[in-house]
Amino acid sequence: MILFFSIALKTYCMNKLLQFSSITGKVIMALAGVFLVTFLGVHLGINLLLLSDDGGRSFSVAAEFMSSNPLIRIFEIVLFAGFLVHIVLGLVVSRQNRASRPVGYVVANRTETSFLSKYMLHSGIVVLIFLALHFSDYYFVKIGLVAPPEGIGPHDFYAMTLHLFSSTWYALFYMFCFVLLGIHLNHAIQSAFQTMGWNHTRYMGAVKVAGTIYSIAISLGFMVIPLYFILFR
Amino acid sequence: MNYTLKIWRQKSAKERGEMVSYQVSGISAEISFFEMLDILNQQLIAEGGDPVAFDHDCREGICGTCSLYINGRPHGPVRGVTTCQLHMRSFSDGEVIHIEPWRSKAFPVVRDLVVDRSALDLIIQAGGYVSVNSGGIPDANTIPVPKHHADTAFDAAACIGCGACVAACPNAAAMLFVSAKVxxxxxxxxxxxxxxxxxxxxxxxxxxxxxxxxxxTYACEVECPKLISVTNIARMNREFLSAKLFSEKEKIVRDSI
Known part of the structure; x- marks a missing residue:
C-alpha cells in the first residue's frame, strides 16, 4: 500500500503537466484549505444539533437535507476534490521540502517559531486518519459499502453517532483528533493569508487572532459533542 | 573562560564528515566568536593539525560572508547579528558549543564549515537587477518616490545574502532572500x-x-541578521500571483526584412 502510494506520488511529481511553481502549488493548497475551513463551520453547525433534546429529530432533518438537496450533492463532489487536492499537494510539498535538505543538522533547530507550525504534515496525517475512519463510519455506510451496526438503518446517523460515542475510547480518539485539527487550523488560517499575499501590518494581527479564535471554536465545538454523550447519556 | 567545541569536519565535498571535539581555554568573554575560532586554529596549527575552514570576510556584519549554525541556530544565539558580530560573552563558561555548516541541497559543503552559496547568486542572475543603466544620482524629487516605499525598499535592501533564512527554514526554502531582492x-x-x-x-x-x-513557520525572520520581515514574502507571493494571472502576453515581433 505504502509502496503503491509512493510510486503514485513519484509519477505525480514527475508528470510534466503538474510542474507548477512552488508558489502556485501553495496557493492552490491554500485555496483548497480555505474551502475546507468553511466547510468545517457548516459541518459543526449541523453536528451541534445532536445536542438538542429532541431525540435527534432536528439532526436527522438536517442530515436528510444535506444528503438529498441537489445543490449540496454537487458541492459534495467539490468538497471531495478539495480534500484530495489539499492532501495530495500537502504530501507532494512535504516530500519536496524533505528533499531540499538531504543532510540534516546534528543539533535540532532551536529557532523560536509559532507553536507546532513545523508539524503541519504530522497534524495533517492525524486528521487524514480521522477522515478515513469518519468515511468508513458514515459515508461508506450511507452508500452501502459498509454494513451499519446491528439494528441501525443505513441512514440513521443519529443512532450511529450514539452507537460510536458509547465507546469511551472512540470518543477520546475523536477528541484527540480535533485537538490536532485545531492546532493545524491555527497555523493554517493565517498561513493561507500569507501565501495569498494578503499580509498587511494593518490587519495581519487581526487575521491571526481571528484564525486562532475560529480554530479553537471548531476544535472545542466538535469536542463538546462526545463529551456531552459521555457525561450525560 | 573554557569551552568544549564540537565542530563539523569534512575534508572535501565528496568525503564523509563528522563532528570532532576540541577544547579551548583561557578565552576572554570580550573576544568575538571568530577570534575564538582563530585561537583554536592557531592551536591546531601549532599541534601540526588541520585548521578548521570557515567563511568570514568583513567581520563587521555587512558583507554576508560568514555563516555557521551554532547550537541549533544560524548565526548563533543573539538575534539580529551575524556570526562575526557574536561575542563569547553570549556563552557561559564551560558550555559545549556545536558548530555546523548550513544545510541545504542547494548549499553543498565545500570543506568543514564552508558551504557553496552560489545558488543565491544564480537567483540574482536570473533577474535580480535593473537591465538598463539608470544613470547617476538624480536631482532630488526628479523621480518621485513615496517616503514609505523608500523606507520599505531600504529595509529589504538590507539583506546581505548570507543564507541564514535557508539554514533556519525547516524546508530549506530561500523565500525570504528572494522576496527581499524582489x-x-x-x-x-x-x-x-x-x-x-x-x-x-x-x-x-x-x-x-x-x-x-x-x-x-517564519523561522527565517527570527534568524535573519538584518531582521528582514516576512511581509516581503507576502509581497512576492502577491506580485507572483498577479504576474501569472494578469500580466499581458508579450508581442512577438516578426522580422520583416
Missing part, C-alpha cells in the same frame, strides 16, 4: 518596469535550484 527592486521606480518578469524568473530559478517550499 521587494527592494519592485518598490522603486527604476526597478518597477521589470517587476513582472523579474519575480517570475527569480522564483523559477529558486525552484530549479532545489530550495524547499515556504510553510510560513
Amino acid at each position: 521587494s527592494h527592486l519592485s518598490l522603486l521606480p527604476q526597478g518597477k518596469a521589470e517587476a513582472v518578469k523579474r519575480v517570475q524568473k527569480m522564483v523559477a530559478r529558486m525552484d530549479e535550484l532545489g530550495f524547499g517550499n515556504c510553510s510560513n
Whole structure:
C-alpha cells in the first residue's frame, strides 16, 4: 500500500503537466484549505444539533437535507476534490521540502517559531486518519459499502453517532483528533493569508487572532459533542 | 573562560564528515566568536593539525560572508547579528558549543564549515537587477518616490545574502532572500518596469535550484541578521500571483526584412 502510494506520488511529481511553481502549488493548497475551513463551520453547525433534546429529530432533518438537496450533492463532489487536492499537494510539498535538505543538522533547530507550525504534515496525517475512519463510519455506510451496526438503518446517523460515542475510547480518539485539527487550523488560517499575499501590518494581527479564535471554536465545538454523550447519556 | 567545541569536519565535498571535539581555554568573554575560532586554529596549527575552514570576510556584519549554525541556530544565539558580530560573552563558561555548516541541497559543503552559496547568486542572475543603466544620482524629487516605499525598499535592501533564512527554514526554502531582492527592486521606480518578469524568473530559478517550499513557520525572520520581515514574502507571493494571472502576453515581433 505504502509502496503503491509512493510510486503514485513519484509519477505525480514527475508528470510534466503538474510542474507548477512552488508558489502556485501553495496557493492552490491554500485555496483548497480555505474551502475546507468553511466547510468545517457548516459541518459543526449541523453536528451541534445532536445536542438538542429532541431525540435527534432536528439532526436527522438536517442530515436528510444535506444528503438529498441537489445543490449540496454537487458541492459534495467539490468538497471531495478539495480534500484530495489539499492532501495530495500537502504530501507532494512535504516530500519536496524533505528533499531540499538531504543532510540534516546534528543539533535540532532551536529557532523560536509559532507553536507546532513545523508539524503541519504530522497534524495533517492525524486528521487524514480521522477522515478515513469518519468515511468508513458514515459515508461508506450511507452508500452501502459498509454494513451499519446491528439494528441501525443505513441512514440513521443519529443512532450511529450514539452507537460510536458509547465507546469511551472512540470518543477520546475523536477528541484527540480535533485537538490536532485545531492546532493545524491555527497555523493554517493565517498561513493561507500569507501565501495569498494578503499580509498587511494593518490587519495581519487581526487575521491571526481571528484564525486562532475560529480554530479553537471548531476544535472545542466538535469536542463538546462526545463529551456531552459521555457525561450525560 | 573554557569551552568544549564540537565542530563539523569534512575534508572535501565528496568525503564523509563528522563532528570532532576540541577544547579551548583561557578565552576572554570580550573576544568575538571568530577570534575564538582563530585561537583554536592557531592551536591546531601549532599541534601540526588541520585548521578548521570557515567563511568570514568583513567581520563587521555587512558583507554576508560568514555563516555557521551554532547550537541549533544560524548565526548563533543573539538575534539580529551575524556570526562575526557574536561575542563569547553570549556563552557561559564551560558550555559545549556545536558548530555546523548550513544545510541545504542547494548549499553543498565545500570543506568543514564552508558551504557553496552560489545558488543565491544564480537567483540574482536570473533577474535580480535593473537591465538598463539608470544613470547617476538624480536631482532630488526628479523621480518621485513615496517616503514609505523608500523606507520599505531600504529595509529589504538590507539583506546581505548570507543564507541564514535557508539554514533556519525547516524546508530549506530561500523565500525570504528572494522576496527581499524582489521587494527592494519592485518598490522603486527604476526597478518597477521589470517587476513582472523579474519575480517570475527569480522564483523559477529558486525552484530549479532545489530550495524547499515556504510553510510560513517564519523561522527565517527570527534568524535573519538584518531582521528582514516576512511581509516581503507576502509581497512576492502577491506580485507572483498577479504576474501569472494578469500580466499581458508579450508581442512577438516578426522580422520583416
